[in-house]
Amino acid sequence: MFLKNQQSQKIDLLKLPPKTTIDADTIALLERLSLVDCANKKGIETLEAAIEFADQILQVDTTNIEPLITVLEDIPLRVREDKVTEGNCKEDILKNASVTEEEYFVAPPGNIPLEARENPLYEEELT
Template identity: 50%
Template structure:
């Protein structure tokens, strides 16, 4: 406990400083983000990881700004890595000592096709409509480029 207190008080300012930067950033959506100095942490995310994250997140990220914010989040998270947690179990849920509720096997829901389809922008004959699947994003960029050069 004492060890933790020492570490914490020492890092307090650093943590708070980074927290300030990060949490304020989240409110700057309508303004241009200012460049952040992260001299004390040298966090770099490589291209492959970034590409992987783009594929896994399926959100287009404004590459320079997005990368900066990501690296900053990681730097912020890195502060806790060296805190001693030996012999501590993860707290997955505050309800870890409760038992999950078991429902009886009876049909109580469904039979509401209209409700299910109500908010869908595109439907056909009561199906949801999706484009063809499983074409990785990178292929799309290449294909589109080809289309552009052709036309």
């Protein structure tokens, strides 16, 4: 019962944590935070499969592995001091906004609560 990752190291499925199951409260919270409808059988199966896949990272041996500074292996990351080169252009920047209020951008509302359902977990996909 082994899987192979991209580095050809074997993942021992017996050492993985128990399979995560998603309950109705967790689904309701995820839907409220993400505004994504996932309270159906396929959505829950996909979420559980993603968690199971991610659990494999617990077996990756990172001994003697330095933290990554840049994704470019052959090119060092160019570091420079932050210096303000322009300024006092608030009015020019706010001209780009379609709606402003008290010298701030007005963005669409964020997490809008979904309508509560009688059964937070339902079997059929909505069409």
